[in-house]
Amino acid sequence: GENVEQHPSTLSVQEGDSAVIKCTYSDSASNYFPWYKQELGKRPQLIIDIRSNVGEKKDQRIAVTLNKTAKHFSLHITETQPEDSAVYFCAARRDSSYKLIFGSGTRLLVRP
């Protein structure tokens, strides 16, 4: 069945450094890739998403890149701040399906 693998499961960086989280998906028909941030005890919140017709999307300090040939996509956070500490989830979905497949999550810790 469809699945999304996410790495690493935990990531610790120094404040100001960059963080990269990678996901690989199995369904080649997937064409929508959102990233969610979940702070402790809170709901997942969409931080950025990308569709398969673009290779990269940027929003201030966060960016997502997509490689459809290799079936992987990555989240890049630059100039990390302590408030970036959270669990990040990637997901994948195709337009013809209502199933959103999530990765297992990455716990990011930004050390002051």
Add this chain to the structure above:
Amino acid sequence: EAQVTQNPRYLITVTGKKLTVTCSQNMNHEYMSWYRQDPGLGLRQIYYSMNVEVTDKGDVPEGYKVSRKEKRNFPLILESPSPNQTSLYFCASSLSDRFVQPQHFGDGTRLSIL
């Protein structure tokens, strides 16, 4: 304010006692979905609904039921809860048109089945 509302937020109950978790959205969204979140497993889809009276199974539907009698409500029913259904549950909704739309999540319901 646009929101997805889940109730209750917390519930401790016993094996076999039927329970319902309600979910309501005020954004006139066609699509609604239920997920469970367990450590190390991310979010897994239980059931989803494309519109009123249209529902389908997600990846982990066993032990759960849903209904969609009204557009705004999508309750999750556990007819005979068991300890392996202890989890954090999220309801989500989104517009449903030709292209996939971002999902809005509720605040979550933490269920403990003893």
